[in-house]
Amino acid sequence: MNIKRIMVCLFAAVFMMLAVAGCGKSVTSGETSVEVKGTSDEPGKKLSIVTTIFPEYDWVMNILGENPAGAEVTMLLDNGVDLHSYQPTAADMIKISACDMFIYVGGESDEWVEDALKEAVNKDMVVVNLLEVLGDKVKAEEVVEGMQGEDEHDHDHDHEDGDDHEHEEGEEHDHEHEEGEEEMDEHVWLSLRNASVICDTLEADLEKIDGGNVDVYKKNLESYKEKLASLDEEYKKAVGEAGKDTVLFGDRFPFRYLVDDYSLNYYAAFVGCSAETEASFETITFLADKVNELSLNCILTIEKNNQKIAKTIADNTAAGNQKILTLDSMQSTTAQDVKDGASYISIMQSNLEVLKEALK
Template sequence: MAKNSRRAAAFIIPVLISAALMGCSAPKQKNSSNKLNIVCTNFSEYDWTREIIGDTDSADITYLLESGIDIHNYQPNAEDIMTISNCDMFIYVGGESESWVDDVLSNKANKDMKVVKLLESAKDNVQLEEHKEGMEEEEEEHGHDEDEPEYDEHVWLSVRNAEIICDDICNKLCGLDSANADKYKANLSAYTAKLRDLDNDYKEMAENAKVKTLLFGDRFPFRYLVEDYGLDYYAAFKGCSAETEASFETIAKLAEKLDKLELDTVFIIENSSDAIAKSIISSSGNKNARIEKLNSLQSVTSDDIRKGASYLSLMNEDLETLKKVLD
């Protein structure tokens, strides 16, 4: 469970930091080719940084979650901590799932490290976690401050946020490597144009959609996307939920929504079981409803990248799925 993992991290991470620091008596220097060392926690950050750097060959980029592990379940090992501690630039989301980062950065070896925190870069657009009608009720985590806001971490699923964050990444890169600043800015300009085209395509899809509501038999990380384009949703769980089993009440409520709104599709996210979606359909009056997947870009592997996966390609795949379903 992700919440249990976060509680365990409070005890484990300090131990791993100590182990990492003991394993290197002096901070690492830049690699032998004198390239910048950049570390990213998730795929979108990694791909945006690749696009901005382009063909300058000025940096080595480490993608920590290249195995495809979900950000909500990832905990760094001692080697990961050492890699972060010595890098020139660290890019991370900054939500509750990455609460371990604070300890790592407070003990970093490179005191000149540039840091990009996605929730800070896109702070004007950050949404609170939302409990919608029909969602599974979750137990409060022991020790969690009820007055502490819970932010939705999935800011990368807003193409508009992507533009803002890319601008921040580029600014930090230019500060580290002024010799290539003009190239970074030119690459950013070209990539921003592609993001704006994608944003316009999503906007057109939503404006032309006959169906305006998504129903998920799964957790729902697409809050930013539906907010951007005026769509609505219902889901079994919140975006950062660790739950995998829905109650009878949740399934019944979502089945009722499926019928009332005359929907013919139940969505799930990548690498998820379709068991809840099937239960919703079988409990509804529409036994012929289909199940479709949307990719939240949380489980992209290094193998996927070698095969050509990019932020734009995956977001375009989601766009095509939505066009098909909502038309």
């Protein structure tokens, strides 16, 4: 049993004690106040929607629009800890248990969800699993040429400076697999086309919990999907006009869905869900040689990376002067970022500008 599963079981026990102590009362943990109430049919009850990651949260907020139902929308991963490292708190478990709609990605990082849902007090909860929504659009995680495999380094390593993927002492990596087992790439939100499909499902499920505002939600969905489609066209145009068709990451690579949408090639140090932070000599050499071979002007990283690997790759190229740019995978978007105006569209727009530069 991995650490996440143990922690979820402990939080479930705490939840049951709190539920017995006083259903329908506020339970406060730190700065989090959770209103535990009865069924969604209770008069005057505010709708509660819980999301795990930022893209889900932002999609729901756009479909709600002016939020005529006054729904409370919660983003659990709001403090910079990314999907692969997140462990739910007792307050999170309570929030999920009583909500009307729960949205999560559904990959290996969400193994804790099964246990959390078993403790739900709202048996009418609408549950949205993004991987299930997308079905055969979900891709297997792939190891491309030059990419460092998970077994090439001991996992008992320190994480990069500024990296929020901290683990408890002795914690094992949660993405172990049986030999030959295929891991699905969780980062489905990094495709604008996937986002459009998911938003269709979110709107339909909002209708289930709030049938009184169907017309509003349909109108908001249509407007939002037009924005997604417009940005998708901008990406297609930019890639079509680009001088290059390959990107190279001195980092882990969560952008497979994005590059596949536009038929781009890629090289990277690690797969998207990797916990590795130290690249081998062979990996650095291969990537530096690829930069030389393809005359790449930029090396990419994801957000909150100290760029050490990218800089080392650049230092080992013939020119040694490549720009190091960041594509935002939205795995560490915080509540403060949201408060400051971050949105799924704005981040994907910024990523487009970075991509244009990288493909020059």
